[in-house]
């Protein structure tokens with residue numbers, strides 16, 4: 001082990017051990033000593049991320065083609081969720097993979113700039129929301145609006161992100177037996193050849209998994225300092241924002257906007273499309289949307305739907321934005337912080353030698369086998385378009401691996417459970433009530449609070465994670481709905497705003513999408529762990545005795 005506070009030449013010795021044999025290895029790649037521990041990986045990654053200029057050499061745990069020129073079954077270009085899961089699966093099936101990433105860690109943007117910080121921020125938003133709401137009651141002190149610093153929470157994340165990175169590298173090498181080259185960009189030569197640090201590797205197939213990045217609106221001033229996206233927020237924020245304007249109505253816009261507002265940074269969302277009615281979100285129930293947006297407004301977020309950004313104003317730093325509102329009037333907001341959440345697009349320049357077919361938005365076209373227009377070349381994850389979700393990224397990578405290893409495997413991600421965070425966790429799957437009514441003649445719903453209840457006095461759902469709200473201001477305690485075909489008794493959709501139901505939705509989605517479906521009677525037979533986050537089981541049981549069930 002090297003001394004964390006005083007590594008000396010430890011980084012050199014760590015690098016020398018990257019290819020060292022772990023317990024699964026049976027060949028000698030000429031590396032010295034024991035494999036790196038998670039702690040050692042963390043040190044090395046942190047040093048490289050902090051000082052990229054001093055760390056231009058790749059991290060190899062593979063032989064060079066000169067030492068071992070045998071062909072790979074697949075080279076995964078990009079070691080994020082798609083590349084890592086695809087690689088692990090292919091390796092487990094007995095194939096030979098090489099995974100290449102320009103970052104010094106596997107796992108991609110998720111643990112570096114995306115899902116992991118997002119969840120940290122959403123958890124902070126939830127805590128802050130409760131602390132502000134409960135201030136002066138029970139054990140809650142007066143809420144100090146100056147104490148929640150966006151910059152400090154970002155710094156907290158940055159100070160710890162090397163640990164999940166390290167686990168990805170350690171797990172991939174020591175437990176999954178993957179071969180990789182990290183901290184080195186790949187150059188595509190042709191559909192079977194990739195060059196890294198002057199070495200050319202040959203493969204039967206390529207799997208392209210390099211993700212996407214925020215697409216900025218093309219308006220004057222958009223490059224001014226003080227304009228951020230979810231990635232640059234992490235890398236470049238060097239002051240405490242006082243006022244925030246969000247551009248866009250994507251999930252990212254709702255989620256980060258809710259976080260910024262919860263910290264006390266007054267936030268306005270300027271969005272063309274109504275929130276949660278953007279094309280990238282499907283099956284959003286009108287009642288769920290209404291509750292989510294109302295609760296964001298209740299927290300003080302200003303939402304301008306139908307807004308068109310005209311320009312970002314600045315004098316070397318952002319000072320404001322100009323936009324048109326729906327009637328055409330031009331408005332200005334003075335702000336020191338602009339956050340772009342207008343969706344993502346891939347950067348395909350490195351793939352120019354392949355001549356890949358792309359769609360009208362610029363995403364790589366891949367079929368259900370993950371095959372691109374170029375034989376032998378597969379694509380996965382955000383590179384092929386929405387949904388920009390983890391399940392899709394990982395299963396695309398695995399799907400490519402399965403096909404490469406000889407299976408005929410199709411992955412259809414047209415239907416899936418979805419979620420987002422505001423200061424709540426919002427989850428949904430299956431059909432919205434309106435979609436269900438369009439397809440079935442006898443639709444009922446189980447909803448809490450019911451439509452005709454006064455939500456300010458109707459203290460249900462009182463649920464896991466929202467009890468303090470339920471007993472202080474009931475309307476804040478959440479919202480839920482089950483949509484049911486009363487004829488077949490099958491559950492068609494589930495919708496929830498609260499805390500802790502995400503896990504259940506992974507399974508509910510699977511159950512209701514089975515060909516045989518999942519009835520309200522089967523739901524009623526489950527054993528609730530009361531007070532459960534979503535109340536669906538007991539509410540179904542209250543109606544299951546009815547031969548012709550009606551709304552609850």
Ligand code: KPC
Pocket residue numbers: 079080081082084085106107108110111116164168394
């Ligand atoms: C929190 C965590 O799992 C780390 S980020 C996941 C990256 S990967 O496992 O490659 O999908």
